[in-house]
Amino acid sequence: MLGFIGCGTMGGTLLEGMIKNQLVAPEEVVIFDQDSGRMLFFKENLQVNIADDIQSLCQQTPKIFLAVKPQDMKELLLEMKPLLNAEHLLISVAAGLYISFFQEYLGDSVKIIRIMPNTPCLIGEGMSVISRSQTVSEEEEKEVAALIGSLGKVISLEEKHMSAVTGLSGSGPAYIFLVIEALADGGVEMGLSRDVALSLAAQTVLGAAKMFLQTGEHPAVLKNKVTSPGGTTSAGLLALEEGAVRASLIKAVIRSAQKEKNMFLEKK
Numbered sequence: 001m002l003g004f005i006g007c008g009t010m011g012g013t014l015l016e017g018m019i020k021n022q023l024v025a026p027e028e029v030v031i032f033d034q035d036s037g038r039m040l041f042f043k044e045n046l047q048v049n050i051a052d053d054i055q056s057l058c059q060q061t062p063k064i065f066l067a068v069k070p071q072d073m074k075e076l077l078l079e080m081k082p083l084l085n086a087e088h089l090l091i092s093v094a095a096g097l098y099i100s101f102f103q104e105y106l107g108d109s110v111k112i113i114r115i116m117p118n119t120p121c122l123i124g125e126g127m128s129v130i131s132r133s134q135t136v137s138e139e140e141e142k143e144v145a146a147l148i149g150s151l152g153k154v155i156s157l158e159e160k161h162m163s164a165v166t167g168l169s170g171s172g173p174a175y176i177f178l179v180i181e182a183l184a185d186g187g188v189e190m191g192l193s194r195d196v197a198l199s200l201a202a203q204t205v206l207g208a209a210k211m212f213l214q215t216g217e218h219p220a221v222l223k224n225k226v227t228s229p230g231g232t233t234s235a236g237l238l239a240l241e242e243g244a245v246r247a248s249l250i251k252a253v254i255r256s257a258q259k260e261k262n263m264f265l266e267k268k
C-alpha cells in the first residue's frame, strides 16, 4: 500500500501521475486530506481508497507521501508521532523543510525521504530531486525514485543542494510559463492571433529544450548556430540583453533558493 496525506496541487499531481502511469494500482493507494471534497474527488476519479483519519492511514501503509503545506507540517508530524513505527517511511515534498526538521519532531530514527518535484510531473515531464536520511536504505530510496521516475526525470542529490533545486526546477515551470506568455505577447503585438502566438511560443520552448537535451551541445553553441551576423535573431538577442533577461533569470533562481532557506529557518 502507498499512502498520501494532503491531496492538493502537488499531492494530487503525484497521485494522479503515478496511477495514470500505472506505477501503482488505485486499490493499493490510500489517501487522507482534511478537505473531504478533495478526497472524494480522487476517490471518484481515480478509484483510490480514502482513510477516515491519519491514524487509519498510518495503520494501513508504512510508505506515506506527505504533501501538506510547509506551515501545516509541524501539526501533522505531532499527530503522526505516536502512530509511527520502525517500518514507516515518510516521503516529504514540502519546500523548505529539511530532514532535520522531521527528525526534530519524530526523532533521529525516523526514515525520511525529501523530494523536490515540479508540476510537469502531471504530464510525465517532471523534474524531481531526491535526498534521504541516513536511516533510509539505498534500496528504499531506489523504490521511491522508481515511483517518482514515472512522472519524469529524477536524480539524487545531497540535501545541501535542495535550495538551489527549489529555485531552479521547483519554481522553474512558473518562470517558463511567464516566458511563453511574454513571447506570445510579442507575437500578438506584431499581429498574430493569441492562440497562434501561444502555440508558436510553447513549441519553440519545447523544441529548444529538446534540441539541447538530444544534442548535448552547450546552449551558447546552439544559440550561436542560429545567430547569423547582422540577422534577425541577433537583433532579438540584443533586446533581451538590454532587458537584462539573463540577469533576471539568474536572480529568480537565487531569490527562490534564498526564500527556501529562510522558510526552513522560520519553521525551526
Ligand SMILES: NC(=O)c1ccc[n+]([C@@H]2O[C@H](COP(=O)([O-])OP(=O)(O)OC[C@H]3O[C@@H](n4cnc5c(N)ncnc54)[C@H](OP(=O)(O)O)[C@@H]3O)[C@@H](O)[C@H]2O)c1
Residues within 6 Å of the ligand: 005, 006, 007, 008, 009, 010, 011, 012, 032, 033, 034, 035, 038, 067, 068, 069, 070, 072, 075, 076, 093, 094, 095, 096, 116, 117, 118, 119, 170
Ligand atoms: N505546488 C507546487 O508547484 C509545489 C512544487 C514543489 C513542492 N510543493 C510542495 O507540496 C506541498 C503541498 O503544496 P500544494 O501546493 O499541493 O498545497 P495545497 O494545494 O494547499 O494542498 C495541501 C492539501 O493538504 C491538506 N492538509 C493540510 N493539513 C493537513 C493535515 N494535517 N491532514 C490532511 N490534509 C491536510 C490541505 O487542506 P486545506 O486546503 O484544508 O488546508 C490541502 O488540501 C507543499 O509542502 C509544497 O512546498 C509544491
